[in-house]
Amino acid sequence: MTRSDFMNRLRAGLSGLPAATINDLAADYEAHFEDGLAAGxxxxxxxxxxxxxxxxxxxxxxxxxxxxxxxxxxxSAAAAAVFAVLGLGAIDILILLPILMGVLGALFGVLVAVIATFVAGGFVFAVGPFVAPPGGPFAALLAGLGLMAGATAVGALLTIVTIWLVNGIVWFARLHYRLLKPAIEPQAQGRA
Structure with a gap:
């Protein structure tokens, strides 16, 4: 493969990244070609x-x-990291994607429940004292505050779990790359 073919395919594969990042990475690989050509x-x-x-x-x-x-x-950065990891290999996609989609679906379901509970708590807090609920208006105010506080707490836990999930995916990608790197580099060194 010629230098221009290699660089065109590399740049095409990097499309979507910031232009400065693409230019920096391309310059690194241009330098590899310069060094190789200088070495004959x-x-x-x-x-x-x-x-x-x-x-x-x-x-x-x-x-x-x-x-x-x-x-x-x-x-946005979490989504970029997840999709970049999924782009590493087709086998990983076949194994990781169904599991990841199930987990993300469950997290989304919990998010919807948290939002609905918070809104319901706000409704109970705002309207409850005026409709003569069992226990009186003070009970309605406390029930509304309790629902909103519970939803906020579950939302905070959901945020922590989501951060752990993204960090786990990033860890998996690094592990994946470290495991593949020794398999790739001996071939590159043997050809160089």
Whole structure:
């Protein structure tokens, strides 16, 4: 594979990342080609030593997503990290995606229940004293506050569980990459 083919496939695989990140990563691999050519190797030998640009782009996207999650800790960064990890391998998608979708579905269901409970608590708090509930208006106020406080507590726990889940996925991706790296690098060193 020629240098331009390798770089075009790498850039295509990195699309969606910030332009500065793509340019930095591309510059690193351009430097690999420069060093290889200076050492007397052909473009095909250097590209073979670097490996498959599509796989390399998936690994670089996963690493960028994990770094973004570690610095930003917001839903967008979490989604980027999860999807970058899922992009690492088809087998992982077949195993991890059904489990992850079940867990995310359960978390979403709990989120909906938390929101509904909070709204119901607000309704009981606001309307309860005016409709003569059992126990009197003070009981309605306390019941409304109790529902809202309970929903807030469960929402806080849900946030913690979601952060743990994203951190677990990032840990899995790092483990996955560490396990694959030794298998990939000897091939690259043997060709170099």
């Amino acid at each position: 190797r052909s473009e095909a030998e250097v590209s073979a030593a670097l490996g498959d640009p599509d796989r390399l782009a998936r690994e670089l996207r996963a690493e960028a997503g994990m770094r973004r999650w570690e610095t930003e800790k917001n839903p």
